[in-house]
Amino acid sequence: MEKLSIVIISLNEERNIERCIRSAGSIADEVVVLDSFSTDRTASIVKGLGGNFVQQTFSGYGAQKNAATALAANDYILFLDADEFLSEALCIEIAEEKNKGFPYDGYQMNRLNSYCGRWIRHGSWYPDKKIRLVNRKKAAWSLDIVHESLLPVADARIHHLQGDLLHYTYSNLEEHTERNNRYSTLSARLLYEKGKRTRMLGIMFNPFWAFVQSYLLRAGFMDGFFGFVIAVQIAHLTFLKHVKLYRLQKASG
Helix, strand or coil, X not given: CCCEEEEEEECCCCCCHHHHHHHCCCCCCEEEEEECCCCCCHHHHHHHCCCEEEECCCCCHHHHHHXXXXXXXXXXXEECCCCEEECHHHHHHHHHHHHCCCCCCEEEEEEEEEECCEEECCHHHCCEEEEEEEEHHHEEECCCCCCCCEEECCCCCEEEEXXXXXXXXXXXXXXXXXXXXXXXXXXXXXXXXXXXXXXXXXXXXXXXXXXXXXXHHCCHHHHHHHHHHHHHHHHHHHHHHHHHHHHHHHHCC
């Protein structure tokens, strides 16, 4: 049977990290937490649960996760964020694959997001497909400054698992709005560095289309009030991203 490492990066996650680690307790052969010098109880919680706790200055999300990968003892790694945890169904699926010796190079799963206390099952947020369990010889994290992703090699065999990866997002609207501002700045910079450009037409049309996709085409309306709020926030994020990209273009001449 292949052994499985759980890898998490953290910063002041005392509210979440115990739930995250315990959710994978039945399938984990080790837990590795690479921390960016938390000042709360994160370290004592991880050590109390038997985790390998290491600290390193934050180097960017993708780079930090690649560094955490190097600390793992096993080839098969399940990457979790501290505010995520495994549903019972997903844990059973992973256990079955582990018992088979992990016949695939990587595994994709749906992420189910909790927003202001409600699970969001429609719109642009579900199914939020993520590759999170891989043979580390077959994948690495991208080094993008935002929205990093786990990139498998060209010939990697990927299998989709049943069951959801559960994720707590925002507990209130103010937190979501603040994060939109921060993410839009990083996203605009990433787009600019990749040679992407926008125009006034894009600033006007793209937010509208983002709302239509999330709320109507992907049935965000099925999530009621918060489905509407999320679609508006997605449009807002899209608007800010294009405005900030446009300003970067103008500033560079």
